[in-house]
Amino acid sequence: MFDFDFHNPTKILFGRGRETEIGKELQAAGIGKVLFLYGRDSIKKSGLWDRIVASLQQNNIAWVEHAGVVSNPVISHTRLGVDLAKKERVDAVLAVGGGSVLDEGKAIAVGALSDDDVWDYFVGKEVVAALPVFAVLTLAATGSEMNGNAVVTNEETRQKYNIASIHVYPRVSILNPELTCTVPPNYSAYGAVDAVAHVIEGYFTRRGGTHLQDRLVEGIIKTVIETNNIIMKAPADYAARAEFMWAATLALNGLTTAGLDEYSFPNHMIEHALSAIYNIAHGAGLAIVIPAWMKWYSPRCPERFQRFSLEIFGLHGVEAGIDALENWFAAIGAPTRLSHVGIKEHDIDQIADNAFGLATQWGIAGIYPRKAIAEILRFAV
Amino acid sequence: MFDFDFHNPTKILFGRGRETEIGKELQAAGIGKVLFLYGRDSIKKSGLWDRIVASLQQNNIAWVEHAGVVSNPVISHTRLGVDLAKKERVDAVLAVGGGSVLDEGKAIAVGALSDDDVWDYFVGKEVVAALPVFAVLTLAATGSEMNGNAVVTNEETRQKYNIASIHVYPRVSILNPELTCTVPPNYSAYGAVDAVAHVIEGYFTRRGGTHLQDRLVEGIIKTVIETNNIIMKAPADYAARAEFMWAATLALNGLTTAGLDEYSFPNHMIEHALSAIYNIAHGAGLAIVIPAWMKWYSPRCPERFQRFSLEIFGLHGVEAGIDALENWFAAIGAPTRLSHVGIKEHDIDQIADNAFGLATQWGIAGIYPRKAIAEILRFAV
Numbered sequence: 014m015f016d017f018d019f020h021n022p023t024k025i026l027f028g029r030g031r032e033t034e035i036g037k038e039l040q041a042a043g044i045g046k047v048l049f050l051y052g053r054d055s056i057k058k059s060g061l062w063d064r065i066v067a068s069l070q071q072n073n074i075a076w077v078e079h080a081g082v083v084s085n086p087v088i089s090h091t092r093l094g095v096d097l098a099k100k101e102r103v104d105a106v107l108a109v110g111g112g113s114v115l116d117e118g119k120a121i122a123v124g125a126l127s128d129d130d131v132w133d134y135f136v137g138k139e140v141v142a143a144l145p146v147f148a149v150l151t152l153a154a155t156g157s158e159m160n161g162n163a164v165v166t167n168e169e170t171r172q173k174y175n176i177a178s179i180h181v182y183p184r185v186s187i188l189n190p191e192l193t194c195t196v197p198p199n200y201s202a203y204g205a206v207d208a209v210a211h212v213i214e215g216y217f218t219r220r221g222g223t224h225l226q227d228r229l230v231e232g233i234i235k236t237v238i239e240t241n242n243i244i245m246k247a248p249a250d251y252a253a254r255a256e257f258m259w260a261a262t263l264a265l266n267g268l269t270t271a272g273l274d275e276y277s278f279p280n281h282m283i284e285h286a287l288s289a290i291y292n293i294a295h296g297a298g299l300a301i302v303i304p305a306w307m308k309w310y311s312p313r314c315p316e317r318f319q320r321f322s323l324e325i326f327g328l329h330g331v332e333a334g335i336d337a338l339e340n341w342f343a344a345i346g347a348p349t350r351l352s353h354v355g356i357k358e359h360d361i362d363q364i365a366d367n368a369f370g371l372a373t374q375w376g377i378a379g380i381y382p383r384k385a386i387a388e389i390l391r392f393a394v
Numbered sequence: 395m396f397d398f399d400f401h402n403p404t405k406i407l408f409g410r411g412r413e414t415e416i417g418k419e420l421q422a423a424g425i426g427k428v429l430f431l432y433g434r435d436s437i438k439k440s441g442l443w444d445r446i447v448a449s450l451q452q453n454n455i456a457w458v459e460h461a462g463v464v465s466n467p468v469i470s471h472t473r474l475g476v477d478l479a480k481k482e483r484v485d486a487v488l489a490v491g492g493g494s495v496l497d498e499g500k501a502i503a504v505g506a507l508s509d510d511d512v513w514d515y516f517v518g519k520e521v522v523a524a525l526p527v528f529a530v531l532t533l534a535a536t537g538s539e540m541n542g543n544a545v546v547t548n549e550e551t552r553q554k555y556n557i558a559s560i561h562v563y564p565r566v567s568i569l570n571p572e573l574t575c576t577v578p579p580n581y582s583a584y585g586a587v588d589a590v591a592h593v594i595e596g597y598f599t600r601r602g603g604t605h606l607q608d609r610l611v612e613g614i615i616k617t618v619i620e621t622n623n624i625i626m627k628a629p630a631d632y633a634a635r636a637e638f639m640w641a642a643t644l645a646l647n648g649l650t651t652a653g654l655d656e657y658s659f660p661n662h663m664i665e666h667a668l669s670a671i672y673n674i675a676h677g678a679g680l681a682i683v684i685p686a687w688m689k690w691y692s693p694r695c696p697e698r699f700q701r702f703s704l705e706i707f708g709l710h711g712v713e714a715g716i717d718a719l720e721n722w723f724a725a726i727g728a729p730t731r732l733s734h735v736g737i738k739e740h741d742i743d744q745i746a747d748n749a750f751g752l753a754t755q756w757g758i759a760g761i762y763p764r765k766a767i768a769e770i771l772r773f774a775v
Contacts, residue, residue: 014571014636016409021402027653028397190395223637225617225644232609239605255395256604259653263606268649272408272640 015221015274020179021267023159027188027259029251032109032149033064036072038185039105039147046075047107047147048098048125050118052082056109056151061192065109065149077101079121082110085288085295086117088132088167095124095131098144105145105184112155112207112295115148119163119181122146132167136374140178148186153193153258154204154296156211156265158186166289171367173289174374188262190255198245202345203296205241208261209234209338210299212269214278217310217317221274229269231324236260238325238341245345277377280306283386286368293354300347301354304339305392309385311335351393361390396602396655401560402648404540408569408640410632413490413530414445417453419566420486420528427456428488428528429479429506431499433463437490437532442573446490446530458482460502463491466669466676467498469513469548476505476512479525486526486565493536493588493676496529500544500562503527513548517755521559529567534574534639535585535677537592537646539567547670552748554670555755569643571636579626583726584677586622589642590615590719591680593650595659598691598698602655610650612705617641619706619722626726658758661687664767667749674735681728682735685720686773690766692716732774742771 026034039047049065056062069076079094098106098121106125108118122143124131134140150158157163161182166173196204212230219226237260243253263269270276283306284298311318315331322334339349348354356364365386372378372386407415420428430446437443450457460475479487479502487506489499503524505512515521531539538544542563547554577585593611600607618641624634644650651657664687665679692699692712703715720730729735737745746767753759753767 014633014640016412018405018407020405024399024401026399031397223617223633224620225613225637225641228613228616229610232606232613235609236604236606252395252604255653256606259395260606263649268644272636 014223014272017271019267019271021159021182023182024185025159025188025262026185029189029191031187031189032061032192033068035065035107035147035149035187036068036070036074039069039074039107040072042105042145042184044074044105044145046077046101046103047105048094048101048103048121049076049078049107049109050082050094050114050121051080051109052111052114059195061109061151076107077103082114082117084113085166085173085292086113088165091117091120091124091131091165094121098125103144105147107147107149109149109151111150111152112157115150115155115157115183116163116165118146118148119143119157120165120176122181123176123178134176135165135167135174140176140180143178143180146181146183148183150186150188151192152196152200152204153254153261154207156208156262158183158188159262159266162265164285171289172370173285174371188258190251190258193254193258194249194251196248198248199346200294201241201244201248202347203294203300204261205237205257205345206296206300206303206342206347208237208264210280210303211265213303214280215270215273215276216321217314218279219270219273219276223272226269226271226273227320233260233264233269234325241345277375277380279377279381282371282375282377282381283364283368283389285371286364287356289367290364291354291356297348297354300342300349301351301393302389304335304342304349306389307335307338308392309389351390358391358394361387364390395604395653398652400648400652402540402563404563405566406540406569406643407566410570410572412568412570413442413573414449416446416488416528416530416568417449417451417455420450420455420488421453423486423526423565425455425486425526427458427482427484428486429475429482429484429502430457430459430488430490431463431475431495431502432461432490433492433495440576442490442532457488458484463495463498465494466547466554466673467494469546472498472501472505472512472546475502479506484525486528488528488530490530490532492531492533493538496531496536496538496564497544497546499527499529500524500538501546501557503562504557504559515557516546516548516555521557521561524559524561527562527564529564531567531569532573533577533581533585534635534642535588537589537643539564539569540643540647543646545666552670553751554666555752569639571632571639574635574639575630575632579629580727581675582622582625582629583728584675584681585642586618586638586726587677587681587684587723587728589618589638589645591661591684592646594684595661596651596654596657597702598695599660600651600654600657604653607650607653608701614641614645614650615706618645622726658756658761660758660762663752663756663758663762664745664749664770666752667745668737670748671745672735672737678729678735681723681730682732682774683770685716685723685730687770688716688719689773690770732771739772739775742768745771
């Protein structure tokens with residue numbers, strides 16, 4: 014057990030119909046005007062936009078819209094949001110959508126209080142302030158609703174980088190599992206892969222760790238697998254959607270890594286390169302990277318992988334658990350090989366180059382030189 | 395999965411020597427003067443008092459002391475603290491000690507901003523404000539370091555009642571496991587019993603629940619048992635003390651009950667009566683009440699108890715798990731029968747009367763009329 018700080022001030026409102034409370038929450042926080050950020054028109058078709066707007070109106074909250082956030086959100090659209098937030102002098106950012114919308118919202122919140130280009134904060138500048146962020150989540154996956162992380166892609170430089178700061182934890186995040194009942198099967202699967210990815214990074218890479226954190230992680234993985242097996246058959250099953258949604262939140266809110274030492278996020282590092290170059294869904298990229306990374310990494314700590322096999326799948330041996338996880342990814346419809354998303358073996362060096370940039374930024378270039386990253390990717394051919 | 399709010403804004407600083415950061419944290423929060431609350435002189439003998447005071451001085455934080463908090467803190471001493479906090483116009487309460495010191499600190503923080511008698515808040519008045527509370531924890535047990543609960547005893551009325559409010563979550567809690575290495579074996583055992591008690595209340599009494607919460611609870615119980623088996627043999631084992639300390643915090647910080655419906659705290663209800671009347675240690679009382687309550691309650695949900703037996707102890711059947719838990723309480727030195735603490739069978743009606751007052755306040759008098767409470771207590775004869 015290593016020294017740590019844990020501070021997660023996000024207030025969660027969880028349950029059916031709770032998005033109608035957003036106006037009241039904003040008013041209670043003294044917010045007069047928000048930048049209302051979302052992705053596509055689907056929130057208008059579903060009626061969510063209407064419910065949000067009604068709640069804002071009832072509580073005298075003014076808003077200006079910034080629509081069009083894309084999956085793997087981009088810095089160009091983020092910069093437009095920053096300009097709009099400044100011009101309209103908003104008091105807060107209201108992000109309504111999945112992890113991409115929340116992440117771009119956090120970035121805009123940082124940029125709105127800065128004279129520097131917002132991308133500077135993704136390549137090393139320290140975040141010292143941000144507008145308050147409020148969120149209504151429509152997709153269970155990234156955990157962004159209860160953490161201080163934001164990932165945005167710079168389309169010019171092909172860098173998918175992140176900021177991490179206490180200043181961008183959402184003040185309030187509203188989680189209504191009903192809103193996720195219409196998520197298509199492939200995106201549900203990608204969300205499940207993402208949640209699993211968030212907890213296994215620390216589980217396998219940590220040097221110091223405890224049974225308590227291991228058990229939290231194992232409980233989350235088993236829950237994600239069980240609930241998504243139900244969701245694949247019955248997409249509108251509220252109980253399964255709800256339990257998965259909360260599991261995905263707990264998967265990356267700081268709990269599972271509190272007290273671990275020297276853990277790292279190599280699967281995310283490599284995946285960020287994949288989606289920065291090929292713009293594939295984050296969870297799809299992770300489903301390709303994780304089994305490959307496990308095959309490469311498992312000889313370094315076979316006893317961890319034996320525990321994983323046994324606790325998660327009731328199986329014995331290192332390979333059994335890796336195979337079972339890969340088979341489960343495939344069973345829920347996620348790609349597990351580079352070829353499944355049209356990436357060729359001769360692209361591997363380019364991906365490794367890109368990922369190595371992140372390895373350097375994250376301080377793990379020693380364990381993950383270009384050569385190692387390419388080796389890992391060859392397991393995914 | 396039922397609707398819930400989750401909001402736990404406490405900042406945790408966990409690790410060796412971190413109590414020396416308290417002054418810096420107070421200064422960062424804009425605090426100029428604190429009420430420095432503690433129990434006995436042991437914190438002076440151990441050097442903790444000196445380290446706290448040095449940290450306050452280095453950061454120009456003024457303080458006034460209020461020593462003498464007792465185990466099962468009392469309203470008379472709380473009232474003196476309220477008077478002192480008002481007279482000295484402190485900005486915050488700094489509680490240095492175990493759960494008793496933290497709980498009295500929270501009560502003083504409420505009373506200091508009110509013209510009403512502080513006991514009013516324990517018998518129904520709503521808490522609407524409190525001074526900020528900062529804590530340095532010296533005993534792993536109650537979870538008070540990361541929740542909004544405070545339990546205080548009214549010596550005149552023999553009522554051990556509680557307040558629960560978002561306003562009394564500590565702003566910052568410092569958890570240094572080293573400070574718990576000198577806790578005597580019996581109090582370590584009572585802390586372990588208390589942590590187990592906090593999670594099993596919801597685990598067994600909840601109507602709606604999920605595998606995720608069950609797994610969190612089971613992970614915490616297994617960790618508490620494992621670490622305390624080590625602590626009993628090697629009281630200064632840092633790793634075990636650390637893992638237990640964090641497990642005890644997670645046991646009552648809102649996580650394990652988030653999403654449960656209609657759970658209750660019957661073991662705490664009955665124990666509060668025991669310690670209100672006989673002033674026994676809270677964990678000691680719980681070790682007596684829990685096995686008795688389990689024997690009385692288990693026919694209502696045998697499948698829950700079968701799961702408990704299997705997951706925690708690898709045993710089959712309802713009784714096996716209850717017996718194993720009772721035996722473990724005894725093995726670590728906790729009393730498991732009323733006679734072990736000198737309480738006679740003819741005292742049961744008086745205890746039941748007292749507990750029924752809490753049953754009424756907590757809205758569970760229908761399930762726990764006097765007769766039922768007496769029945770439960772007779773299992774502990």
